[in-house]
Amino acid sequence: MESSTPRIGVFFCDCGQTIKGLIDYDKLRDLAQNEKDVVHVDKVDFLCSSSSRESVTEAIRENGLDRIVVAACSPRAYLLEFQDVAERAGINRFMVEQSNLRDQVAWIHSLDEESATSKAMDQLAMSIARARKMRPSRFGPGAAVNEEMCSGCGVCATTCKAGVIDFKPIDGGHRVARVDRSECKACGACVAACPSGALNLEGFTNEEVIAEVDEFTEGLLDSKEPSPAILVFACHWCSYPAADLAGLKRMQMDARFRMIRTPCSARVDPEWVLRAMSRGVDGVLILGGSEGNCHYQGGNVRTRNRMLLLNKVLEQLGFDTSRLAVEWIDADEPYRFRAVIEDFVTKIAELGPSPMRAPAEEEKMTSALYHGRDELTHTAYR
Numbered sequence: 001m002e003s004s005t006p007r008i009g010v011f012f013c014d015c016g017q018t019i020k021g022l023i024d025y026d027k028l029r030d031l032a033q034n035e036k037d038v039v040h041v042d043k044v045d046f047l048c049s050s051s052s053r054e055s056v057t058e059a060i061r062e063n064g065l066d067r068i069v070v071a072a073c074s075p076r077a078y079l080l081e082f083q084d085v086a087e088r089a090g091i092n093r094f095m096v097e098q099s100n101l102r103d104q105v106a107w108i109h110s111l112d113e114e115s116a117t118s119k120a121m122d123q124l125a126m127s128i129a130r131a132r133k134m135r136p137s138r139f140g141p142g143a144a145v146n147e148e149m150c151s152g153c154g155v156c157a158t159t160c161k162a163g164v165i166d167f168k169p170i171d172g173g174h175r176v177a178r179v180d181r182s183e184c185k186a187c188g189a190c191v192a193a194c195p196s197g198a199l200n201l202e203g204f205t206n207e208e209v210i211a212e213v214d215e216f217t218e219g220l221l222d223s224k225e226p227s228p229a230i231l232v233f234a235c236h237w238c239s240y241p242a243a244d245l246a247g248l249k250r251m252q253m254d255a256r257f258r259m260i261r262t263p264c265s266a267r268v269d270p271e272w273v274l275r276a277m278s279r280g281v282d283g284v285l286i287l288g289g290s291e292g293n294c295h296y297q298g299g300n301v302r303t304r305n306r307m308l309l310l311n312k313v314l315e316q317l318g319f320d321t322s323r324l325a326v327e328w329i330d331a332d333e334p335y336r337f338r339a340v341i342e343d344f345v346t347k348i349a350e351l352g353p354s355p356m357r358a359p360a361e362e363e364k365m366t367s368a369l370y371h372g373r374d375e376l377t378h379t380a381y382r
């Protein structure tokens with residue numbers, strides 16, 4: 001069942017009570033119940049068990065849910081199973097968002113319930129914001145061209161390592177890009193590279209990520225707290241599993257960062273970074289696999305080059321360039337993950353809040369950055 005107003009179900013998992021006492025579930029439940037469009041909230045002990053998955057199927061049907069947020073372990077472990085649950089319940093399998101509150105929140109901040117709960121609430125709210133923007137997909141993840149916006153420049157085709165983009169002629173000799181969805185690897189590199197914003201990645205759209213960024217940055221411009229506010233983008237194949245591994249090892253680290261998983265670091269659109277910066281984020285960290293290890297054959301190199309360019313833009317706008325960093329972390333490097341996080345959080349904390357955040361009156365008078373914040377959109381880069 002699809003409806004114009006989202007009907008979101010949020011399902012918490014206590015994972016055999018391994019999260020119990022590490023984050024405050026009552027606060028999470030309250031948050032979920034008060035979120036717009038959330039019409040059903042439930043908590044079970046082992047969400048991954050077949051009986052619990054059956055109960056989720058029934059809850060989707062009984063409550064007319066058209067999308068679900070699973071607040072549990074890593075999507076790398078169980079997202080496919082929950083997509084099967086959605087399909088069995090009669091909704092599109094890509095209407096499932098999984099919020100990783102176990103491995104990447106409860107278990108890596110288990111000595112500090114307050115910080116872990118605060119982070120879990122942010123990550124859950126971000127997931128719900130993302131879920132609101134999800135759209136059913138017929139073909140699953142892959143690049144889609146908006147022909148009306150495509151200039152035919154060819155940047156996407158030169159970016160795509162899979163060689164699945166060609167062109168078709170349209171009126172007046174003009175050409176537009178065409179993606180072979182059956183062979184598209186859904187890395188999203190072409191989407192971030194398109195200078196016209198003519199591409200999007202089904203299953204991982206700009207709208208979904210921007211909803212997460214906007215949720216996290218809500219209110220940051222008006223206050224210097226919490227500080228530092230740090231956003232991390234981590235690629236699904238390399239850095240994100242390193243973070244999961246850190247959780248499995250119960251490695252403890254600073255909780256002052258929030259994470260968005262991306263298919264590849266090359267999917268990180270400069271627009272997302274500018275948007276986060278313009279809305280008061282103090283630092284953005286982009287994580288991908290090391291050179292030679294990128295699942296998508298060099299997506300990481302494209303990321304580094306693109307962000308070097310973006311950093312020049314940020315510098316001209318008045319930001320300290322160390323507020324944006326790109327680091328390589330492979331899947332088997334949980335210790336490096338912790339070291340990179342700790343180093344970045346410390347560095348950004350020392351820099352202090354972004355100049356965008358709650359400037360003093362005299363700073364408002366002189367800060368071109370402050371006055372130009374509304375124009376800080378992708379047009380500053382593209």
Ligand code: SF4
Nearest residue numbers: 150151153154156194
């Ligand atoms: S990069 Fe964008 S504008 Fe250029 S051909 Fe590809 S889809 Fe069209």
Ligand code: SF4
Nearest residue numbers: 160184185187188190
């Ligand atoms: S998403 Fe990746 S594989 Fe698919 S067309 Fe774009 S660059 Fe090529």
